[in-house]
Amino acid sequence: EILLTQSPATLSLSPGERATLSCRASQSVSSTLVWYQQKPGQAPRLLIYDASNRATGIPARFSGSGSGTDYTLTISSLEPDDFAVYYCQQRSNWPITFGQGTRLEIK
Amino acid sequence: EVLLLESGGGLVQPGGSLRLSCAASGFTFSSYVMNWLRQAPGKGLEWVSTISGSGGTTHYVDSVKGRFTVSRDNSKNTLYLQMNSLRAEDTALYYCAERGTNWGPFNMWGQGTMVTVSS
Numbered sequence: 106e107i108l109l110t111q112s113p114a115t116l117s118l119s120p121g122e123r124a125t126l127s128c129r130a131s132q133s134v135s136s137t138l139v140w141y142q143q144k145p146g147q148a149p150r151l152l153i154y155d156a157s158n159r160a161t162g163i164p165a166r167f168s169g170s171g172s173g174t175d176y177t178l179t180i181s182s183l184e185p186d187d188f189a190v191y192y193c194q195q196r197s198n199w200p201i202t203f204g205q206g207t208r209l210e211i212k
Numbered sequence: 213e214v215l216l217l218e219s220g221g222g223l224v225q226p227g228g229s230l231r232l233s234c235a236a237s238g239f240t241f242s243s244y245v246m247n248w249l250r251q252a253p254g255k256g257l258e259w260v261s262t263i264s265g266s267g268g269t270t271h272y273v274d275s276v277k278g279r280f281t282v283s284r285d286n287s288k289n290t291l292y293l294q295m296n297s298l299r300a301e302d303t304a305l306y307y308c309a310e311r312g313t314n315w316g317p318f319n320m321w322g323q324g325t326m327v328t329v330s331s
Binding site for chain 1: 256257258259262271273274307315316317318319320321322323324
């Protein structure tokens with residue numbers, strides 16, 4: 106099973122700041138890395154797939170990068186609506202696994 | 213517009229059974245890879261099961277193998293999860309989600325149905 110470790114667990118920033126979220130895999134996931142956003146009481150929303158491709162309707166301030174075992178989600182300039190929990194996920198190997206999440210909170 | 217609507221959750225005693233359903237609309241259901249995922253209260257996301265468009269291929273997380281069965285009725289555009297021998301640790305919000313036709317990411321999710329296993 107591929108273990109995904111997200112860091113930091115909690116990130117406290119202000120609107121307008123840049124957010125950098127990390128996801129490290131226990132072995133290569135061959136760029137199948139996916140990022141989701143989840144707000145309280147809502148289902149997760151797909152943000153980035155295959156490491157760097159924005160999903161339909163996702164604003165350009167969200168970007169993904171990385172390869173092999175190390176991946177990053179960057180939000181270039183935080184808006185109030187971006188404060189949520191972010192999960193990474195791999196689909197390289199069964200079982201599909203998720204990171205434990207990074208909570209992005211308003212400072 | 214893709215819509216996924218889960219139902220069938222509820223309170224069940226340990227060792228009991230439940231069948232979850234997910235009614236799909238807005239896409240060619242029979243072509244899409246469908247999935248169940250769950251989220252325990254206050255916890256992260258966990259993938260549970262995947263079924264191919266034809267239903268001929270299924271995958272499960274180890275913790276539910278032999279207890280849960282995923283199936284689909286393409287004539288009714290409905291996905292199912294039969295859950296037997298339920299345990300307290302199965303308590304979670306269960307989501308269905310679609311992965312398109314190419315086993316990609318979880319593109320769209322339903323709003324979930326809550327399963328509580330407790331005596």
